Amino acid sequence: AYDIGLHGVVYQVNKWDPKQFDWIKKLADADYVGPTCQYCHMRGGHHNVQRFGTVYTSMGMSMADRGAPIWKEKRDRWASVCDDCHSPRFARENLQALDEAVKDAGLKYRETFQVAADLVKDGV
Numbered sequence: 001a002y003d004i005g006l007h008g009v010v011y012q013v014n015k016w017d018p019k020q021f022d023w024i025k026k027l028a029d030a031d032y033v034g035p036t037c038q039y040c041h042m043r044g045g046h047h048n049v050q051r052f053g054t055v056y057t058s059m060g061m062s063m064a065d066r067g068a069p070i071w072k073e074k075r076d077r078w079a080s081v082c083d084d085c086h087s088p089r090f091a092r093e094n095l096q097a098l099d100e101a102v103k104d105a106g107l108k109y110r111e112t113f114q115v116a117a118d119l120v121k122d123g124v
Contacts, residue, residue: 006034
């Protein structure tokens with residue numbers, strides 16, 4: 001998703017330009033033209049990349065839908081990273097769009113496995 005999104009495209013176009021991405025500087029001291037994976041997922045020097053993940057894979061949407069406290073904390077942390085460059089409203093709207101996309105993808109994922117299960121039952 002990063003590579004085909006706006007941030008990833010900016011990175012791919014500019015990654016070899018030392019004026020845009022000075023790899024000699026520590027991440028905390030860098031002023032890049034766009035965020036790298038590390039900027040968002042390793043913020044503050046943390047090496048746990050899931051710390052700023054939206055945790056869909058480890059918690060599942062059922063936990064999110066029930067409003068698990070850890071889910072709210074992680075969502076707030078996720079949006080706070082976007083707030084470095086964007087408005088809080090922008091971050092929240094994009095997080096909501098991500099939620100909807102993940103729900104849609106989950107439905108398609110289940111449908112796909114049902115088709116495969118039906119094919120196995122039919123001997124294919």
